[in-house]
Amino acid sequence: MNNMDQLTEQYKEKFPHLKSYTECVSRTFISGLAATFITFSGTYMAVSLLKNKLPSSRPGHLNVVAAGLLGTLVGFQVVYTRTKACNNGWLAAEDRATYLRPLAESGAADSSTTHAD
Template identity: 35%
Template sequence: MNDIRRLKEQQREKHPGFAPYLECMTRSLFTGLATFCLGFSSTYFLQKLVSKRLPYRLQTSILISTLVATGAAYKVTADRTSSCQAGWMAAEGKFTALSNVEEGGEEDGRQELS
């Protein structure tokens, strides 16, 4: 088993934003897992409520519930992990949205024509 506390201590000097990044990623992944569980169960039970009107079998309703839950969980996890990565880059002082402006460049990379 990995010792997360020891890893945080080792990286504290080199990367001061590592501990918040690790916590943010953990929250993101568990949020995605919770989204999958809630999405699957709500879709499945919604299909069970209207099962008399739906023309497909149990295996199909499980497949549909799985696909809906997977899509929702992927979207939530991808959005949250990208915000964690942006926070990590900002904590490291690299690749922020303002780094180009601070260096004196144009905001979006375009140059004005005279």
């Protein structure tokens, strides 16, 4: 199942909003990749331009490592927050329990709770 259209068609009955969720997650990963690239490039260029004014005598490869780590952290943060937003949006669209609509209000709790006498 390499084709997402086949997957969404297969689970259309059970998860009607799966296609919008997969599109959201796809945009999220592209945004994370772009944030990583932009942060890495910006950090590396800034350090390269300011290397004469900075009071450090680090070799050039450490600047690449530092820019790579910062870019990775920023990209991870972007993906993390946007993935949570996609998950919450999908749960809300599927009418499942969310932070704004707890399980007790959705009616699912009524059918799943049983009281023993």
